[in-house]
Amino acid sequence: MKCHFCEVNMIAAFAYARVSSREQEREGYSIPAQRKLLSEYGRAGGYSTRHEFIDIESAKNPGRKEFTKMLRLLETDDTCRVVLVEKTDRLYRNRADALAFETLIEKRGVEIHLVKEGRVISKESRSQDKFMHDIHVAVAKHYVENLKEEVKKGMREKAEEGIYPGRAPIGYRNNPATRTIDVDPERAPMIRRIFELYATGEHSLITLRKAVLNELGLRLARSYFETILKNRFYLGYFVWQGVEYKGTHQPLISGQLFDQVQDVFAGRNKPKHRKHDFAFAGLLKCAHDGCTVTAERQKGKYVYYRCSHGRGKCSLPYMREQDVSDRMGKVLKDIYVPETVAETIVSSLDSDRARADSERQKRMEATQQRLAVLRTRMDQMYEDKLDGKIDSADSSQSCRGSRWGSPTTSY
Known part of the structure; x- marks a missing residue:
């Protein structure tokens, strides 16, 4: 038979349980297991669970939804001063949340019952218990910081191997099996067509959006088209933490097409019809x-x-x-230009033209001299080949060198 007298005299408590993700919950860090543990502890210790707070998110940063609700209730509810939780790292892994609870402990007389650690943290707790709790908080925070560093390190190593460590842009898709970037067979041709249309210089971003919607049925924001058209990912490169890497993913467009598109953005390839x-x-x-x-x-x-x-x-x-x-x-x-000013302008123009003609003539003479020397060398090599002084391989290589060294002049 249920004892109503015992229930009335039980101490009100809040129960808090947490896992970092759905995946972690499936791997054995079960919310039901935590609830069962806290329920059994509460019955054995004379605590009645007033409310359960459950979060399925990381505790590395402040702002968990249910955790925040619990803090507000502890700040305002005078009838409940006890929090039951499995262990320290289930409650918090950052210093801000730990300080929030320290304030509640000192000012509101809140108690934290860490069931698995067999410890109660309250205003009256021994200094040794508080010290051990601080160590657990520091260890939990260190775990998060170390995990963050390892994740960043792993992503940087992945980038150095040419594999983009983030979410693939439109036209590609992430392969969870191989952890690489694959071409999206459905949208990759659309991306190529977007580049081809804009490279003609006949479209603004607004008209490009309409053309793509009519031709391909793809609806994207106008600003997103600029992001696509300036993204070197489609050329086979990507930027990670401010560094550009050569990716192992397959490029969707050629370098020539990408350059044409950038010329259109710069205004160098827009047709000027009048x-x-x-x-x-x-x-x-x-x-x-x-x-x-x-x-x-x-x-x-x-x-x-x-x-x-x-x-x-x-x-x-x-x-x-x-x-x-x-x-x-x-x-x-x-508008009147004095004759002296006009004569000065004409004289300056004549002087500039004469100087330019003189420099052009000097370049022509120097080029002609160099060309004559090269032709003499080539004639000498031909005679040496006829006389058997050099073989065909040496002759071909020398001729190629001469051609590469031949001057190319525009006047």
């Missing part, structure tokens, strides 16, 4: 809003200039090209 040649195209800006003044032909023969309305509607009226020309003529007419 349907009409307008006299003042690209030279004028709107005085009202600072936008470019653009030109357009109307009825096939009349040219008008107007604001491009880059910042919305503008009050600048349409202007005929003849009117713009007349106004520009009046402005230029008032």
